[in-house]
Amino acid sequence: MYREDANRAWSYSGSKIKIAPDSATTVNDLHYEDFSDPGNAAAGVWSRHPGTAATDLIRFNKARMDTFDAATRRMVAAHELGHALGLCHKSGSGRNAVQSVMWPEAARYPDAPTDVDKANHRRLWG
Template sequence: MRNLLAGPAVFAAVLLLAPAPAHAAVAAPCIAKSGSDATETRADSSVDDGEIRWTASTKYKAEYAHANRAWSYPGARIRIAPDAATTVNDLNYEDFSDPRSAAAGVWSRRPGPAATDLIRFNKARMDTYDPATRRMVAAHELGHALGLCHKSGSGKNAVSSVMWPDVAQYPDAPTDVDKANLKKLWG
């Protein structure tokens, strides 16, 4: 009996059935025209020596834990880890409550030697959101701490990104576009 799974014809058939190589996602531009959110720079991030060491004093533990895991995807160049006695704290998650503020979360850069940047969750907004939306907010703010700017979620240049500027039904983890932007920034 002849082996039907050998020879050049089978090899050619396998090549024809193989999926086309995936196209690499392209980094998306910032949508802001001025200010710190108009560019993506290493200096405008919480990253120190290739990592973010964090502490937390927030009620949104599940949300920041999700964000930390989401941005620690395989191949990510920036390490995100809890602060330890022998490390410098780069970022603190904390809460505030301001019903007049439309912001659900805010990342704040605090320049200066050994200054700790902040991701602050607005309880007045976060408490009105479902768990998925709270995870989106946490992942978005950690994206800012990594140095990323806002991306377009509408119009002809729309991209799928956790970095859309408004709370909406956007992804709760970095998309291929977000990963491309992070790679462009950090290698």
């Protein structure tokens, strides 16, 4: 469920991002999994596994995600996939605040990539 939300968020109109399902002829370069740890404050965690044919990992903490409304779950999912796509946390305050799905606090960012996120991704990948 969370994976589909993340993929949908980054598959916006005009996006060059094409997230294909794994098959016998594709390389698995991103893996999703769920875990449940009520003592862990993180709702989602991304980690990079370097090396040849590396697989990035996005883990969703169901103990946290299941307490959120649908919009917040979409925010967390889009945020973690943003990390896998190479984007870092964004910050700011007041009139200099950057509206971004890459805010580090789930309650503060939108549930889909903003124009800032899309521009940052284009800078990384063309």
